[in-house]
Amino acid sequence: MNEANKTALVTGANSGVGFEAAAQLAEDGWGKVILACRSIEKAEAAKAQLVERTGRDPFGVLAVDTSEVASAHAACDELRDQGERIDFLLLNAGASAKDARFNSDGVEITYASTLIGHHVMAMRALGDGVLSPHARIVIAGSEGARGNMPGMSVHDLNQIAADHSAGDLVAAIEALSRLELPVQSKFVNMNEYVTAKLLVAWWTAALARRLPAGITVNAVSPGAVLSTSFARDANAMMRFVMIPMMKIFGPLLGMSGSIDKAARRYLDVASFGDEETGRFYATAHRKKLTGPMGIQTWPEYFHDRRGQEASFDAMVRLTGVGFADTVGKRASV
Numbered sequence: 001m002n003e004a005n006k007t008a009l010v011t012g013a014n015s016g017v018g019f020e021a022a023a024q025l026a027e028d029g030w031g032k033v034i035l036a037c038r039s040i041e042k043a044e045a046a047k048a049q050l051v052e053r054t055g056r057d058p059f060g061v062l063a064v065d066t067s068e069v070a071s072a073h074a075a076c077d078e079l080r081d082q083g084e085r086i087d088f089l090l091l092n093a094g095a096s097a098k099d100a101r102f103n104s105d106g107v108e109i110t111y112a113s114t115l116i117g118h119h120v121m122a123m124r125a126l127g128d129g130v131l132s133p134h135a136r137i138v139i140a141g142s143e144g145a146r147g148n149m150p151g152m153s154v155h156d157l158n159q160i161a162a163d164h165s166a167g168d169l170v171a172a173i174e175a176l177s178r179l180e181l182p183v184q185s186k187f188v189n190m191n192e193y194v195t196a197k198l199l200v201a202w203w204t205a206a207l208a209r210r211l212p213a214g215i216t217v218n219a220v221s222p223g224a225v226l227s228t229s230f231a232r233d234a235n236a237m238m239r240f241v242m243i244p245m246m247k248i249f250g251p252l253l254g255m256s257g258s259i260d261k262a263a264r265r266y267l268d269v270a271s272f273g274d275e276e277t278g279r280f281y282a283t284a285h286r287k288k289l290t291g292p293m294g295i296q297t298w299p300e301y302f303h304d305r306r307g308q309e310a311s312f313d314a315m316v317r318l319t320g321v322g323f324a325d326t327v328g329k330r331a332s333v
């Protein structure tokens with residue numbers, strides 16, 4: 001199908017990589033690009049800037065707070081009622097709050113904004129028939145989930161489950177997302193951020209096993225980009241040490257890249273074939289945060305099938321929206 005007949009939806013389209021991805025989709029000739037932002041006002045403001053930049057207006061607007069289940073449902077109701085047919089669902093939004101904040105169901109905002117609403121949107125889009133038969137779902141990951149960045153630790157979820165929930169990994173992930181674990185007694189937002197991104201990679205692999213043939217889902221890190229608003233709530237180590245250093249040396253050392261290349265990663269993965277699904281794409285070089293992309297094969301925990309299924313099941317429990325509730329009732333699945 002020609003891009004002119006295709007529709008994309010981008011969450012977090014008013015800022016940073018999401019804004020850039022929406023611009024590139026318009027510049028590539030996509031017929032419709034739905035800007036899904038925290039409020040209609042933010043989406044309308046982004047639309048005005050994007051029309052100005054691209055000289056085109058394929059843009060639609062949608063309000064969604066990706067940290068709230070009810071808001072994700074409301075957005076999906078609107079998509080269904082408007083008869084949208086989405087070819088590219090780009091689940092890019094994500095926040096990392098400096099201080100612990102929670103959504104209305106008690107889920108910490110990093111986990112909530114990254115996965116809660118996105119899980120509901122993916123499930124509902126599938127169940128409502130809003131996704132086209134060869135739709136691509138891409139969700140934002142991060143190299144931080146590899147666990148080798150200074151100042152950020154990925155929680156050892158299997159150990160946490162063994163210590164605190166008799167080995168029940170789903171219960172451990174639920175407790176983790178509510179900041180109920182002793183290891184979280186001091187809130188370190190970047191630890192929760194990189195752990196949330198591990199849950200993203202796991203959720204992606206589990207969802208891929210459930211999707212009907214033809215529809216794919218992949219996690220994609222845009223790589224490190226310093227020109228977005230993301231680091232506004234980063235910890236002191238990031239803001240005062242890593243980011244200033246990366247601003248100077250990053251481009252030379254492959255530790256930070258341009259926003260156009262970052263957004264292009266999402267679009268590139270969306271153009272891959274039906275067999276490329278359930279993967280986590282990020283910077284191929286283990287010690288770099290930008291440059292050529294590759295499937296992340298390490299650390300070994302990315303392939304932890306039990307973790308993958310537990311991440312998915314935890315999202316089902318936390319949102320009340322399961323695969324069987326939506327897609328499972330369709331005859332083709």
Ligand SMILES: NC(=O)c1ccc[n+]([C@@H]2O[C@H](COP(=O)([O-])OP(=O)(O)OC[C@H]3O[C@@H](n4cnc5c(N)ncnc54)[C@H](OP(=O)(O)O)[C@@H]3O)[C@@H](O)[C@H]2O)c1
Nearest residue numbers: 012015016017065066067093094095140224225228229230
């Ligand atoms: N920049 C990097 O170096 C980097 C590296 C790896 C991965 N990433 C990932 O890339 C994605 C985009 O980040 P960015 O760097 O472009 O940061 P950004 O400029 O801060 O953009 C984040 C976007 O997500 C939206 N968002 C956050 N929470 C939301 C919520 N609850 N409901 C609706 N929208 C919400 C923000 O909306 P508001 O403006 O309303 O807050 C904003 O539009 C994130 O998932 C991030 O984790 C970034």
